[in-house]
Amino acid sequence: MELIIQNIEKIVSLSEQEKELILSKIEIRKYKAKTVLLNDGEVSKYSYFVNSGILRSFNINDNIAEHVLHFACEGWWIGDMYSLLSQKPGNLFIEVNEEAEVVLLSKENQEELYLRIPKLERFFRILTENSLVAHQERLMDNLSLSAEERFEKFCSKYPTLIQRVPQKQIASYIGVTPEFFSKMKAKMLKK
Amino acid sequence: MELIIQNIEKIVSLSEQEKELILSKIEIRKYKAKTVLLNDGEVSKYSYFVNSGILRSFNINDNIAEHVLHFACEGWWIGDMYSLLSQKPGNLFIEVNEEAEVVLLSKENQEELYLRIPKLERFFRILTENSLVAHQERLMDNLSLSAEERFEKFCSKYPTLIQRVPQKQIASYIGVTPEFFSKMKAKMLKK
């Protein structure tokens, strides 16, 4: 059974026809690692749902530093919300971190689904609410915790990611340089 | 005409009956400056919409540092999303910054309204989406901009707030100490 249907049914229940309608409105694609799904400066057309593998979203500051906004592995949604909603060029990249199977839901299809299956409004409202809560927490953590504490939180929240993504991307996610991260990790191991 | 109805009608249109139903489900209260609407450790019952005045949400770290999550003035929503959604004790305070008239919408009434006026699902979905985009941008700004740049962005985004809230709260919002903020401001004025 499609993972995306299970994901939706965690929040709203669906009839067989509704499931089929949803499945008819999505595309499933496979990508190799390092494939770029969305470039900085492009207008985003899709929401992405990860069936397998890992994607990440990030921006690049002054052509120098990369800042990871989000990782998404199996069962997670990812996208450039700003660009998708405003239909203006965004400043996020979305890239395949690890060979992935991805469900693509276009903005038009998403809106058509809202009209034909109104309870999907509820599903995406709740999904967005949960994401907002997570972002608020991360924001407050960045204001009030040390790098070490942020890393510990990251580890307990995303234990599976630690082994699967390059350490410099974790450094970027928690907001430190790879060099400092390496030093910090060595220091933490001594304890 | 009630500001909250105008606010909703910016996104979805309402019949007269729907407007009346909404108005029957809200409470309007006036508060003096420094009134605490929600305490750290409490379970949040309400979403708040500001008719006039200013509210702010913040947490307190180790009984020492206050970190401002959000300001809300006329026409803005504010709340402790985490606590409201999970119905668990939150870690935010919500306090009146400046004498305010506030619309209170209880969680139960909000859910009843979702059932009786399904397009409110759409309204709150879009409201939450916009809030998420703003939080993502602020998060990325905190990772990639200097304190000075964050302050400039704050000024251009919330020009009216600058005169109306204590400077130490702006310092907290952008993520620096009041002492550093003061020094930085003096330096910026020299230019």
Add this chain to the structure above:
DNA sequence: AAGAGCACTTAACCTAGATTAAGAAATTAT
């Protein structure tokens, strides 16, 4: 109007984390 608290400033000193640079280890491509 006198005092008590806050909010702001200034300045000296301190530190978490950044930067630069160079080498070691691990991946990836050929």
Add this chain to the structure above:
DNA sequence: ATAATTTCTTAATCTAGGTTAAGTGCTCTT
């Protein structure tokens, strides 16, 4: 396999922003 590229580590040095502390002005009280 070997070369090329990328990731990770270590270490020296630097800096944005924190801390502490003292002083100045507010704005509430009463």
